[in-house]
Amino acid sequence: MNDFVSTADTATSGEAIEREITALCQRAKRAGRGTARLGDRTRAAALEQAAGRLRRESARIQSENARDLEAGRAAGLSGALIDRLTLTPERIEAMAEGLTVVAGLPDPLAEPIARWEVPSGLDIEQVRIPIGVVGVIYESRPNVTADVAALCLKSGNAVVLKGGKEALHSNSVIADLVSDELEKAGVPEHALQLVRSTDRRATEALLGQEAYVDVIVPRGGPGLVRAVAEHSSIPVIKHYEGLCHTYVDAQADLAVAEEIAFNAKVQRPGVCNAMETLLVHGEVAAAFLPSVAARLRAAGVELRGCEQACRLLPEAIAATEDDWRTEYLDVILAIKVVGTLDEAIDFINEHGSGHSDAIVTTNEESAERFLREVDSATVYTNASTRFTDGFEFGFGAEVGISTNRLHARGPMGLRELTTYKYLVRGNGHVR
């Protein structure tokens, strides 16, 4: 849905777009240096002020939003997309409240990392600093504009936003109001900028600004993430969907296992931390599967099983090799019976996506082996994989759930929008 995949506007030359985006990113880089120097009090107050402004100008936001909705309906957008695009007074209030919440979070830059003295006598301090300029490319929800601006600013970064074409008027008014208040509160001009060109070449140009933009965070479906990752010369923090497993061990409390498996599959099947594959130890398969399967079926879940599972569950259809590698994001569950804990661990490491995987067991040794040996960003014992989430982790904010292995892995809070540098204090030291 992002204009990234829409056609080029041939009225403007590619060079003009490139120049415009380069200039915008240069301004962001300069602004970022100033933003990094702001105290937390200024950053927090600026976000509070921006929240107030959004509340006061709710009517104006709604009227700009109405322009997007009208154009969207005329263009035949689906009901689901129109819903995502719609800003009601309640949603505007929630957006403002979101700014206030982020404003009040602990300063991610305050925390020291390390300090030590080396034998030469140099005093080395490692301190947390903002990444610099964060580029965020997102789809149709206009509230992301305020949300992301708050997360980036609270962590001392400048931000370049590129939203979906269909939300341009909504995004523009939100960005204008927020950035106007930020400036009044002492945040450098251009700390928050929105790319307003709807030409896909603008997005491509943004992804080539490695001299000025330090990281790209795509917020949207896997199609957007993949397109961004492919075209970007800038590091991308990716968040692909997860192919999550729950493994019910031979020594599991089967009532607990049923609750966890049911929750992991059914509570919200369309999200990345929902279970896609259920693994069950052969010793408990007959005792466990029929009961949980009945509950899953009653909740509308289609079951696809290995041969052994299908023998226990006549309603299940035979799973193919593809099923073990598919992120359904839907009310479908693949079920496999395994012979050992090792087989479960190996299966997850071979077929999973390294997102979130759980074991249900009362055997502490098996639990600890699973935790250590499953090579995923978040590994659970006796809990639903649905807890992989910035809020549930206590980060107070949700920047995303990274599927990268480096820099940020798993749920991302404000700290994952920071990096570090070394301050080295000498006394005339030479080598």
Next chain:
Amino acid sequence: MNDFVSTADTATSGEAIEREITALCQRAKRAGRGTARLGDRTRAAALEQAAGRLRRESARIQSENARDLEAGRAAGLSGALIDRLTLTPERIEAMAEGLTVVAGLPDPLAEPIARWEVPSGLDIEQVRIPIGVVGVIYESRPNVTADVAALCLKSGNAVVLKGGKEALHSNSVIADLVSDELEKAGVPEHALQLVRSTDRRATEALLGQEAYVDVIVPRGGPGLVRAVAEHSSIPVIKHYEGLCHTYVDAQADLAVAEEIAFNAKVQRPGVCNAMETLLVHGEVAAAFLPSVAARLRAAGVELRGCEQACRLLPEAIAATEDDWRTEYLDVILAIKVVGTLDEAIDFINEHGSGHSDAIVTTNEESAERFLREVDSATVYTNASTRFTDGFEFGFGAEVGISTNRLHARGPMGLRELTTYKYLVRGNGHVR
């Protein structure tokens, strides 16, 4: 000099090479899971054993090395390249000693990161783990084979090595001996593998293995780093040269400033942390520049100055805009007189490469402002930029000096070859 830029060997099909490299990387991925589970005692003992084997088989290593040297001379390699390629008994001993030193370093995986309980009652632990599979692409020094293998294994990673074509026999025998000893000590097979194809398509194939290789570390000149970064779909830890500044403040001890500036430029001009540009506050330029310039000239340094600097230094030639943006890596120094601390900071942020920059001052406030506001990986007060180095930082090893902003920034120790995951312990938790 890396075969990455050599021509393709048309006798083997691209597909065959691709298949071979894919299979090798798959094996590495599997081996990496096993390597991650080894205790530090096993990792350390394996490296000690490998060191002993290199010592015992010094003659064999030299005879394989002689084959490379003979081919290199026949191919007309320069004296400098032949020297880099040469393995003397002393260099083999140093290589073995390097393995022993890395073996004895503190375990980078032992250190806990954080553990907390969230209101839902979940216990969340963040632990350090190996990155997984590290791909290292390097040039003509065969000792890198042992060096890198040690760093990767000590941090629990599997490693895929791709050395220069001209060192193939030397690299092969070192890799064979080390990996043979690793296996005997209980390290999984394939934890250390060398790509032996000298076809550049093998390197290209390696850079496309994002399913199995988690990070690429190029070790070599900027040409190699750039080529790797451009072709890789895997995250690359880059280490480009540094354009480092020393700023002599109005309130500097000029004798200290002279020692620091001289050291930063002259001690080893061809390395990334050597000074390229000297900034001097206008108030002390006349008192400072003539004396340090005479010393620099005596050491063979060519001086290129701004208008003001040239007035004070008749021997200096006029600097052009290019000089402020050039990493000489040579006995050339650009000199600029600035009016204020702010001008110095802004100049460095605009022209530097974010590697290492220093202020010389006795004014604590200026020192602290410089530390905070210069946007470089390592910022110094009253010390030579030459200290940016893993050993000088006390890391006990030198993986490289990263010019990335994310994941690893500045000098890299073993810890920078690790990432993290979350272990979440529940008690039947569902959402």
